[in-house]
Amino acid sequence: MLSTTSLKPNRSLPVAYVNVKLLILSALNRAEESVDYLKAFLQQDVPDHARQGREVFEEVILKVREAVAKSGNKELKHQLEITEKALRDGNHIASGNESFEAYLDRPILRQRRLQDGFKQRPRAPIDGFRRLSGKQSYRPGLLE
Numbered sequence: 001m002l003s004t005t006s007l008k009p010n011r012s013l014p015v016a017y018v019n020v021k022l023l024i025l026s027a028l029n030r031a032e033e034s035v036d037y038l039k040a041f042l043q044q045d046v047p048d049h050a051r052q053g054r055e056v057f058e059e060v061i062l063k064v065r066e067a068v069a070k071s072g073n074k075e076l077k078h079q080l081e082i083t084e085k086a087l088r089d090g091n092h093i094a095s096g097n098e099s100f101e102a103y104l105d106r107p108i109l110r111q112r113r114l115q116d117g118f119k120q121r122p123r124a125p126i127d128g129f130r131r132l133s134g135k136q137s138y139r140p141g142l143l144e
Helices: 015-027 031-042 058-071 074-089 100-105
Strands: 130-132 135-137
Touching (some): 015 058, 015 100, 031 058, 058 074
């Protein structure tokens, strides 16, 4: 079962999770919960460098807007308009030609980081073994 708890302010969730949850809430006609979830997404305390790429897709906003229209709650509609304006001002709505379905279908690309921080530094010699220009040489007397 999908939890309906609000987002934690210090926890960043994947883009797909946020968008799918909003789609599900709007499909279940839980307009109030979907607007609350959008507000919580907007209020997350995320650093600026991590904020890039954390967006809600336009088609998801349309589905939430439809669910709010079905509910007929004018106050909720006003809250959604304010939240949507804040999302647009903060560049949290995905702009571009890519749809949410295309976003889900694209391959996962991960940037690899160096796993060993010592690769960038020269290594200290090990007893009995030295590297000289790619050749292995042993100290005299060790192989005799």
